[in-house]
Amino acid sequence: MPFTPLHLGPGLALKALGGRHFxxxxxxxxxVAMDIEPLMGLLTGAQRLHxxxxxxxxxxGIALVVAAMTPPVGRPVVRRWNREVAWACLPWLAVSDNFTRVSVLAGAILGTLSHVWLxxxxxADLTPWAPWSEVNGWQGAVxxxxxxxxxxxxxxxxxxxxLVLAWRRSQRTPASSRDARSWLRAGQR
Known part of the structure; x- marks a missing residue:
């Protein structure tokens, strides 16, 4: 991919499918972790970026490192997100800052593996099956x-x-508990 953000497209689809388990x-x-090597290659003028x-x-291996660092890095991001959606009067968009092992491992593993595949x-400089094979059979398939x-x-x-699933979930929850939970998640007591 020419830019890391394009990889997030499939990630958003996986989030919609996996919900709280992703x-x-x-x-x-x-x-981001996967693109450190190509970035360093660009900065140093390496002939092979991937x-x-x-x-x-x-x-x-990278997925395991990412999984370990996600909760401490992610919690402040989620808390900020929850404050912003509460401020915007969109409490139904608040998300839990509870990072389960399943969700973190699913996100990290699917993130790194999908990155290699995409x-x-x-x-052409990618050899996804190394050290067992130097062939990249997917290159140029699309x-x-x-x-x-x-x-x-x-x-x-x-x-x-x-967005639709989050909104529908909020409609099934009684308004008083929905508002209370949203404000608590957003750190507003």
Whole structure:
């Protein structure tokens, strides 16, 4: 992918599907962690930008590091989000700052593995199955334009589905408990 944010499109779709069992923050951190190697390569003028970190084997190791760092990094982000949605009078968009192992591992693992797969569709210098194989059988399977549009569409559909599901959940909860929980989650006592 030309830019890490495009990887978030499929992440938003996975969030809509996985709900509380999938951490979009872990997924996002995984995208950033995966692109450290190409960034360093760009800064140093390396000939190969997608090296050892862009393999499925390394992606699993990176996912474990991301999973460990997600709760301490993610909690302040979620708290800020909850304050902002409370201020905007949209308490139904508040989310829990309870990062479960399942949600964090799902977000981190799916984040790193999907990153390798999406990049393998586009970049010729990737060897996703190394050290077992130097072949990238996915490269060129779709055009860069199709890949970009696919990521954008999956993000739009995922965001829309997540918003609809959050709104529907809020409609099933009695108003008094919904408001109280939202303010508590947002840190407003």
């Amino acid at each position: 951490s979009i923050i872990a997924f996002g951190l995984a995208q 090296g050892s970190t862009h393999t499925y084997l390394a992606a699993l 990049d393998s569709l586009m970049h 055009s860069a334009e199709t890949l970009t549009v696919g990521c954008l569409l999956s993000g739009l559909l995922g965001l829309t589905a997540w």
